[in-house]
Amino acid sequence: MPSRLWNGAIAALVVFGLVLQVVITVRAPALPPAHAVGTLSGAPLATRLVRVASFFTIQSNVLCAVVAAQLVRDPRRDGRIWxxxxxxxxxxxxxxxxxxxxxxxxxxxxxxxxxxxxxxxFHYVVPIMTVAGWLLFGPRPRIDAATVARAAIWPLAWIVYTVVHGELSDWYPYPFVDVATHGYARVSVNAIGVLVVCVVVAAGYLVGDRRLPARS
Structure with missing residues (x-):
């Protein structure tokens, strides 16, 4: 079935990318100590792994792999949490x-x-394949206003975690959440901007989910 092959390829690519990322992280030097935005080196291995997991990019790709793997098992997958x-x-x-x-x-x-x-x-292949897979295979319809509202929980949680983790570790994954450089006021504005973008993108998928042909 084409949808199973497509989603299986997405899941496999993410796993392969994660393996490569872990290799990169393990090889990164622990010394001298470093706290530059986005850097992995300059910290113990456990801390470097936490840094990797803190990236929005990594979390997004992991979510794609989880969803793709579930669609391999059941292309008609549904449920409120799903x-x-x-x-x-x-x-x-x-x-x-x-x-x-x-x-x-x-x-x-x-x-x-x-x-x-x-x-x-992480930045090109999986994004293109995931969006293309949704367009080609669905399943649709699966998005409503309540789903959009619930989907905002993760980006909000990521922002809160990023700020708290940054305050404790003096490390931030991206410049726009770097409180040490920009201060809380500016980062708060940036965070609101991120949430607005997330809601707008989610709303776009809602419109597409309603107007594109059903796929199940």
Missing amino acids: RMVRLDALLGITITGIVYATVLARIHEPKGWEQTVSNAI
Whole structure:
């Protein structure tokens, strides 16, 4: 079945990318101590792994892998919680792909084949395949206003976690949440902007879910 093959490929790609990312993280030096935004080196291994898991990009890709794996088992998957997780995967990976391609790609320079490949998987291949898979195979309809509201919980939780973790560790995954540099007022404005973008993207998927042909 094409949808199972497509979603199986998404799940496999994310797992492969995560394996590469773990290898990169393990190889990163623990010394000297470093707290630069987005850096993995300069901390013990456990801390480096926490840093990896703190990236919105990584969390978005993991959500995509979870959803894709479930669709391999059951292409007609449904349920209130599943709808929320599916929409979070869609909005998260859409934002990941757009923001990286338009903003972060200019300042991020992968080094070595592991970084180059994992970067391409997380920021280009999985975003394109996930959105294309939704367009081609659905399942639809699966999104309503309540799902959009529930889907906002994860981005909000990520922002709160990022600020609290940054306050405790003096490390932030992205410049726009760097309280040490910008202060709480500016970061609060940035956070509101992120939530607004998430809701707008989710609303876009809601409209598409209602207007595109049903797929189940």
